[in-house]
Amino acid sequence: MDRFFDRYNTYRSLIDTRLSTVIDRDKPVTMYEPARYVLSGGGKRVRPVLVMLACEAAGGDPRDAVDAGVAVEILHNFTLVHDDIMDRADTRRGRLTVHKKWDENIAILVGDELMGIAYKTLLNTEKGDMRALTRVFTDGVIEVCEGQSYDKEFELLPTVSEEEYMMMISKKTGWLVAISAEMGAIIGGADDARRAALVEYARCVGRAFQVQDDLLDVVADKEEFGKPIGGDIIEGKKTFLLVKALNRATGDDLALLEAVAMKTATQENLVARVTAIYEEYGVLDIAREKIAQDTDAAIRALEALEDNDGRQMLVWLAQMLLERKH
Amino acid sequence: MDRFFDRYNTYRSLIDTRLSTVIDRDKPVTMYEPARYVLSGGGKRVRPVLVMLACEAAGGDPRDAVDAGVAVEILHNFTLVHDDIMDRADTRRGRLTVHKKWDENIAILVGDELMGIAYKTLLNTEKGDMRALTRVFTDGVIEVCEGQSYDKEFELLPTVSEEEYMMMISKKTGWLVAISAEMGAIIGGADDARRAALVEYARCVGRAFQVQDDLLDVVADKEEFGKPIGGDIIEGKKTFLLVKALNRATGDDLALLEAVAMKTATQENLVARVTAIYEEYGVLDIAREKIAQDTDAAIRALEALEDNDGRQMLVWLAQMLLERKH
Numbered sequence: 001m002d003r004f005f006d007r008y009n010t011y012r013s014l015i016d017t018r019l020s021t022v023i024d025r026d027k028p029v030t031m032y033e034p035a036r037y038v039l040s041g042g043g044k045r046v047r048p049v050l051v052m053l054a055c056e057a058a059g060g061d062p063r064d065a066v067d068a069g070v071a072v073e074i075l076h077n078f079t080l081v082h083d084d085i086m087d088r089a090d091t092r093r094g095r096l097t098v099h100k101k102w103d104e105n106i107a108i109l110v111g112d113e114l115m116g117i118a119y120k121t122l123l124n125t126e127k128g129d130m131r132a133l134t135r136v137f138t139d140g141v142i143e144v145c146e147g148q149s150y151d152k153e154f155e156l157l158p159t160v161s162e163e164e165y166m167m168m169i170s171k172k173t174g175w176l177v178a179i180s181a182e183m184g185a186i187i188g189g190a191d192d193a194r195r196a197a198l199v200e201y202a203r204c205v206g207r208a209f210q211v212q213d214d215l216l217d218v219v220a221d222k223e224e225f226g227k228p229i230g231g232d233i234i235e236g237k238k239t240f241l242l243v244k245a246l247n248r249a250t251g252d253d254l255a256l257l258e259a260v261a262m263k264t265a266t267q268e269n270l271v272a273r274v275t276a277i278y279e280e281y282g283v284l285d286i287a288r289e290k291i292a293q294d295t296d297a298a299i300r301a302l303e304a305l306e307d308n309d310g311r312q313m314l315v316w317l318a319q320m321l322l323e324r325k326h
Numbered sequence: 327m328d329r330f331f332d333r334y335n336t337y338r339s340l341i342d343t344r345l346s347t348v349i350d351r352d353k354p355v356t357m358y359e360p361a362r363y364v365l366s367g368g369g370k371r372v373r374p375v376l377v378m379l380a381c382e383a384a385g386g387d388p389r390d391a392v393d394a395g396v397a398v399e400i401l402h403n404f405t406l407v408h409d410d411i412m413d414r415a416d417t418r419r420g421r422l423t424v425h426k427k428w429d430e431n432i433a434i435l436v437g438d439e440l441m442g443i444a445y446k447t448l449l450n451t452e453k454g455d456m457r458a459l460t461r462v463f464t465d466g467v468i469e470v471c472e473g474q475s476y477d478k479e480f481e482l483l484p485t486v487s488e489e490e491y492m493m494m495i496s497k498k499t500g501w502l503v504a505i506s507a508e509m510g511a512i513i514g515g516a517d518d519a520r521r522a523a524l525v526e527y528a529r530c531v532g533r534a535f536q537v538q539d540d541l542l543d544v545v546a547d548k549e550e551f552g553k554p555i556g557g558d559i560i561e562g563k564k565t566f567l568l569v570k571a572l573n574r575a576t577g578d579d580l581a582l583l584e585a586v587a588m589k590t591a592t593q594e595n596l597v598a599r600v601t602a603i604y605e606e607y608g609v610l611d612i613a614r615e616k617i618a619q620d621t622d623a624a625i626r627a628l629e630a631l632e633d634n635d636g637r638q639m640l641v642w643l644a645q646m647l648l649e650r651k652h
Contacts, residue, residue, distance in 0.1 A: 116467035141442035
């Protein structure tokens, strides 16, 4: 496995190096100081590495996909800055959010500017059809905004259907993963079938990743997880688990889950009580099964591609994300 | 003149018709209802018509530039939605702003989405180099954000230099006018010299337009103006007039102007007092002279182009904007 990890880190370094150069101005200070702060916040850089790997799996040179990868990462960060304002979040990855460290006006404007910088970086890409690439990227912007909009709408409802939830989450978090693979495919010169296979891979991986996130919130080892267990329950976040349980539970159990969703539940022993309901209705096993299925489907989708280093890395990436503990 | 007005209105209709179709979805409702509201707010549509006219003046078919024109108009509207949040503005063109009619979260998200829709519309353009077009458009996004950022920084200062002010205003309001002409030039197939001439025209017109706006706030006929005279003075807005006066006045006059800029001046008779200072230091005449010079320079820049209907319309447009009373 070390070989894969090393390679992942090599690609991540290329991304981080390029990312550190995208802001080439210092003034206005109230714009570029917070913008630099956002982009230096770290992270696994899964999306940009995926752009590079998809390009490689399609037969291209992964270095041709660095700019597009960095563009997706900047786009992702723009959504975080604006979402944090909307969610009134004070911290992100252990650091103050932009609207907390500076103010809300600055956070709005820095987010807007990051979107401009994302496009500017994307436009440096030399391989692949620029119109197709920009179209896929732009659909990403639109879908991720729609996803956030649905998410905010759903926050006001006691329950949503599983279909509605999956639709929302595929837009809000899945879409940028999918366009990462699609952009890599375009730059790598994939034909339609291979491009579709890479998108299918990414959709499955994105879903598995999201459900895994929701599951870890409840079942993770406290030490390894690095944040309190049950945070989503306390926040009343509509996760895969909560939505599944809401659509299965009855009586007092349902009443409690609805109270969680509406953020009106009494906090005493809440995480334990809700986790017990999840166990009772088999929701944790459903999640585990869903993750395993999606990971399998992701790897199967790659069979449409020739075997090469890029494809092997994508197989490893899907498994690695499945096995992660935080 | 009727011929020109008719033609302007014909182009504007093409823009409005296309603009009414760019949103092809209804859900999420909290996204697309406010987005439609924004785009149906009317306006002179000067920027998109300029895209069409620049295309025509460069020898192209103005209808090829409708999508790019609509893209600029949507981009402009995105900046208004976010600026209105930052400026705590309750109304815009006589209607409630998005964050007032809905809420701030929705206004942030609708602005973001409009930027995505703007790019999506731009990408429908079939003539001209797509990479060059998207680059110019993206620089517009970045510059207009920087302009707003400088503007907010300058609000906290008692005075700014004339150079700083002109730099800020060229980014905040001039840039979108300049890219309108440049995008039209690209779509119309202009060579570098003609493209530069159209950009120069637009920069001059944009400046004249802005100074005229500032001047009308003080000298307009109350009936024709349609809003109270001296609104900028009451708001303490750093206009061309105020900045010029701040850099010329001394003693009590300077103290009053600084108080206006810091929004600490006593309101009694304020518009008359400040207007008297503007008269005393010749600032109104400087503004009139500046407008006349920039309009002349705009028209002169067009001499690099062959005479055709598009060029004649651009000459008329510059004069029309100069002569407007509101």
